[in-house]
Amino acid sequence: MALPTVTQSLPDADRRWRDIYRYLDRPGPFMAEGFEAGAAVKEFLHSIKILVVGAGGLGCELLKDLALTGFTDIHVIDMDTIDVSNLNRQFLFRASDVGKAKAEVAASFIMRRIPGVKITPYFGKIQDKDEEYYNQFTIIICGLDSVEARRWMNATIINMYDEDDPETLKPIIDGGTEGFKGQSRIILPHMTACYECSLDMQTKPTTYPMCTIANTPRLPEHCIEWASVLEWPREFPDKKLDGDDPEHIKWLLDRASTRARHYDITGVTYSLTQGVVKNIIPAIASTNAIVAASCATEAFKIATNCATPMNNYMMYVGDQGVYTYTFELQKKEDCPVCGAVAIKIQVSPSATLQDLIDLLLDRKDIQLKKPSLRTSATSLYMQAPRALQEATRPNLSKCLSELIRDGEEVTVTDESLPISIQITVRFE
Template identity: 80%
Template sequence: MPNMPVQSDLRAPILVPEERWRDIYTYLDRTGPFANEGFEPGETVKEFLHSLKILVIGAGGLGCELLKDLALMGFTDIHVIDMDTIDVSNLNRQFLFRASDVGKPKAEVAAAFVMKRVPGVKITPYFGKIQDKDEDYYSQFTIIICGLDSVVARRWINATVANMYDEDDPETFKPIIDGGTEGFKGQSRIILPRMTACYECSLDMQTKPTTYPMCTIANTPRLPEHCIEWASVLEWPKVFPETKLDGDDSEHIRWVLDKATARATEFNISGVSYSLTQGVVKNIIPAIASTNAIVAASCATEAFKIATNSATAMNNYMMYVGDQGVYTYTFELQRKDDCPVCGGATVKVDCNKMETLEGFIERLVDRKDFQLKKPSLRTSTTSLYMAAPRALEQATRPNLTKQMGELVENGEEITVTDEALPISICVVVRFV
């Protein structure tokens, strides 16, 4: 009897497609008052839902929920990218993993678990960085969903997808659905390249991560955090080029602490401690499983609406606040005409001729709408300061103490590049 469910080794019923997607088909078999004008119910939309390729970036707290939700909503060709391996600390909220999985790639374990639990769904994992893949890879997907905990990664994929879009080729249009959580708070949003606000447009809304200018860390530290960053970012790779610094390894943290303490003593700085060292190295963002589930459900629902056109998608940003009761708010985030990613405009920055290049760089790093980490600056003819490689950094370091009036002309364009962005920012200097 082909329609009788059988038991898998996880003791879950395996249903034939008609039964598994019965509830989903309720929304696809007929139209309704909330369906988009172009919605056409029937077999075609069902086949499209089951056949389209969807990409999930991140297989952590949000990614695990997303993979489960998408697999149960009719998406049967799912790809997932994650560069991390499973740690014991993940097990309390990343429910696709078990203690026996510790040390294994998250993407591979998550894919195998969901495919075992929901037969008929194919999940293709990739253990590595999103930067490993080129535009040809991303062009195969209809929808991209981000479950990331990194601003840098979000900015990279946002800029990459925006640059892929060609108005004359509809196939290059790739909607991005982005989800994020922090403790009891979360957000989901839809980014339609060149149509709605992109991630870069809203960068000044984000909580600015604690960063320290590389020139300050290398030359003029003033805070204990500067010394810790110097030890962990500059000295560790120099001494241990083949070993990644592990914030959970007490020996690693102790080494960084010793180096940072010595540097702090050299510059008469106090306050370096073991707890502060570990806090700076790990930069932990708190996560709660229930918030992950809520935000992932929102993202998966929007993916279903976009894929099937069976309901109007969100426009275009949802906030969830659960630390004092429960509050949600949806609003339209406006696109910025001067956005360096989707606007393409130059940014005018005022400065004094007497200001040093180091001071100018620090002001760029402090801007919430840029959120730079290690910027490099050059004009059309001269490299002002190059954060990397080391030889170029040393060669351009003397410029840091020079005045802007010595280095550039009024109205001259400076190209700013940074490891956080796959694009450059064009800054026009205006002397005041």
């Protein structure tokens, strides 16, 4: 990819950054501890490395916001390519960019527009990178749309913390939006609540990426979205879809069922069709703008100490008036990522291992998919490798009292998580 040519003469920094320097040249009553006005803080702001995770709706805004806040060494990581459906709000992408890597196109657009800023893109998964990579950044900002990716980032950054090395403490600023709702928050590893501490605040995701809907449906919901978002307007360009009209829903149901059969997907029903149609939450450009700018504001304050950062979670709702709620989210003592104690689980001694696994799968605060369980002495049930799975499968129907002692600690791992969870099993 051709890099833009660097302009020979950059605009004069004092004139260009006049408005930001007002804050950096002068102390004030709301500055954070450690703030020292003057050249050093400006130099620090202009030289630190900051990572943006995700180059979608929030990521595009974040890159622009950070570049216009004086950050000049920005990295961005995203595994997606540009889809036609991204063009309406991911404003760094044009029709000619469809199919190209989001991180690369976003980086080169910003560098063309704002001289003197260096954006280093990485087109790939966050899991491709190791601690050495993440360790180079002073601040990490996440603009992600998946719970899994957030959990992975959160656990990885928090596990990197070494109390003997203050450099390993990486603040994470996390933004998220859904329709008119959004939130931004600051995670200071081991000091504030982390993403995992608040996992039970997550509601089930109700939006689906357009590319999935158009090309790779997996769930019945994807087929319904395809019928309502793509087929309906094509078939009835002048008729508004009414989620309360049984005839409309029936039409969608027929289309979605045909598509589902084609892809061997089961589960498209009348009530699911209606549920999906009535819950469509489009990503809204202005909510992305607000949440991304809030995250960038916090990055600016954390990088410079020119004002105290928020403490530590802001919720935003914009459909009925404008509403924010800013509060201190509390750490969870038994958080599997940043907590000090194991999660306590009460079960009947006659319950089977399968019962215990079902109980774990039900818990919204840990959200497991395919858990494997072992004690310090033995494997109770392992999902992989296959031989071990077969060997441990008979345990599923055994009573827990045959397998573990009352109060014994069990380690739970899950392929979707970079961490293991400690639980203490108590018999009722």
